[in-house]
Amino acid sequence: MKNFFKKFVAVATMATMLLTTAACGGSQEAPADGGADAAVVDSVQKIKDRGVLKVGVKVDVPKFGYKNTSTGEVEGFEIDLAKKIAGEILGDESKIEVQAVTAKTRGPLLDNGEIDLVIATFTITEERKETYNFSDPYFTDxxxxxxxxxxxxxxxxxxxxxxxxxxxxxxxxxxxxxxxxxxxxxxxxxxxxxxxxxxxxxxxxxxxxxxxxxxxxxxxxxxxxxxxxxxxxxxEYGVASKKSNTDLAETVNKVVNDLKASGEMDTMLAKWELK
Amino acid sequence: MSEIFTFDNVRFLAQGLGMTIMIALITIVLSIFFGSILAIAKNYGNKFFSKLASAYIELFRCTPNLLWILAIRFMVPIPPLASGVLSFTLFTTAVVAEIIRGGLNSIPKGQFEGAASQGFTFVQTLWYIVLPQCFMKIVPSLLSQMITIIKDTSFLWAVAIEEFTGKSMILMGQLRTGGQVLCLFAVIAGVYFLLNFTLSCVVRKRQEKSAI
Amino acid sequence: MMFRAFMDGPFGPSKWMTLFSDFSEIFLIGFFTTLKVASLGLCLALVLGIVFGVFSTSNSKILRTIARVYVEIWQNTPLVIQIFFLYNGLPRFGLVWSQFVIGVIGVGLYHGAYISEVVRTGIEAIPKGQYEAAASQGFTYLQTMRYIILPQSIKIILPPLTNQALNLVKNTSVLAMIAGGDLMYHADSWSTYKLVYGPTYIVTGMLYFVICYPLSKLAERLEKKSKEDAPAPVGSDDAGKGGAEA
Missing domain, CATH: 3.40.190.10 (Periplasmic binding protein-like II)
Known part of the structure; x- marks a missing residue:
């Protein structure tokens, strides 16, 4: 029994260590991001250097983000919005790379840098604002x-x-x-x-x-x-980005507000029969 | 029925099935490679490596796969497919290591002595004599594991990786009645069944052969 | 800078604090639901496994076919799809079971198929001559099974059976997909709501580990035992002691 208990503790400790190592692997990137070269690592410039904007979208919500089973392309209002943002940052609306997210995966994928933005029926709340940057709402319902x-x-x-x-x-x-x-x-x-x-x-x-x-x-x-x-x-749905990346958040917010001011947002919504 | 299974939708589902099979194949190949290393470390390694291999196997044996799928997807910034393969390889390696160990243990000890007397080094004995026999024996178990992987890839939808189940879930967004949804899932279940049943028939054939 | 990043990162202390303040109401409830589903599911799987395992070694072709069909269907389709059917399909036929019942029946049926194969292998390992001997002593088929064959098979059956129990515990996590109220569901729901996923998954992993590790050790011990004393007296209370430890 004693031996058994000892073994149990040994393996449990090992498990914790392994998990924390994996965990720190994740958070070590955070220091790099927040570190001295933050301006280079985590900014709009990084996206420009990469030449493509990575966006997390829904693939199973018709009108907002839905994967067209004929073409295999994701379509919807939120994808159109992502293209506008790519147009602003990269000067080319086609330079987006979309990745399917769910309510569960969108936050973590933003944190680990797999995606730059989440445009996936993400409701703005006070609590979430403490963890992510949100743009002004682009849709209210x-x-x-x-x-x-x-x-x-x-x-x-x-x-x-x-x-x-x-x-x-x-x-x-x-x-x-x-x-x-x-x-x-x-x-x-x-x-x-x-x-x-x-x-x-x-x-x-x-x-x-x-x-x-x-x-x-x-x-x-x-x-x-x-x-x-x-x-x-x-x-209120907003475009979410990483908390540390204020640069990107400002750019995104500008695009959203410009679209709203020019009335283009309404045209885009009307295209998908929203509102 | 014909509304659901249009040409485009069937092609869409087939891509998902392709993804499922691809994940399963890559996973099993990688797991056999890493599993062999673990099994040898646990069986023949010094105390340190043997303990390390045991701890790895225990850790993955005792925690749900779904947890690792989530953890890998969230902690390691790699594309969806790679993330799926990585998480499946991690826990399948632990299972395959135990299968391989079972195979290694069934090889009579005398063969090591015999090989040593012929001037074989330990590594040569493993590579030329023990491992080939071991793998011949465990083919059925490995194929069974393949079935398990194919079934378990359906967990990947939890992190929005579009394998077979995931594609059906997306397709479900188009369907309007509960009847259609059930019909879709009956077909999905049927396809999984056919694929796995074929594999399990091969397993049984092999087992009968090795029993004789 | 690094310090701030750590504090704000997914594993920062504030995240852990949030987790522990909700620990008892979220994780413990889920943990006990998982335990209950797993233990009842295991009972069902054992009953099904023994019944169909015996069926598949019987002389009746019908019984053998029934067992074969059950095993093939349940072993060759994903548990996720099976659970989905129990949840969304059965109500169309007037059967509305709670998630808890679906959990028990779902994993019970799924692992019952595996256990049935384990039992079959165990029974087939007993030499055929014993049946003839028993028959010559006037035993019926069921008596032969009950008093002669099954007690001997148990030694062979127990290690893989414990493995199945372990897998069963892990597989209860699919209940999360049908709002099953188990550990995984609570962990998922809570972590997406509070955006505290790092510590959540570590703690969840540990809770599953607490259930599974003793089972894994038990399996290992039984396996060693069945190898060491293959001809050991049947019904020795060692297995009982091991069970108490788990």
């Missing part, structure tokens, strides 16, 4: 709820005891828990990695409500389901 027609819900007040499906990294969860508290009902939450999985769960009756931002939800309405008129805390 309230949290809405998709339900089965035959479930008989007329509004949020009917949903005492209901199970609400939300996407991981749940800002909609916060909005709804707050609203539920205000009107004095209790609701349960189930979190899923992607919207198609949420829709499948609604169809099979696993969840009573599929709740996400209205514009995304619109893509999932069918004959048997409807979007309730209730709207909750407006969600």
């Amino acid at each position: 309230g949290v809405a709820m998709l339900v089965k027609k035959d479930a008989g819900f007329t509004g949020f007040k009917d949903m005492d005891g209901a199970t609400i499906g939300v996407a991981q990294s749940a800002t909609s969860k916060d909005a709804l828990s707050k609203a539920a508290e205000e009107i004095g009902i209790t609701v349960n939450f189930s979190e899923f990695a992607s919207y198609p999985e949420l829709k499948a769960a609604l169809d099979s009756g696993r969840i009573d409500v599929f709740s996400v931002d209205g514009a995304i939800l619109a893509g999932y309405v069918d004959e048997s389901s409807e979007i309730l008129p209730d709207r909750f805390d407006p969600q």
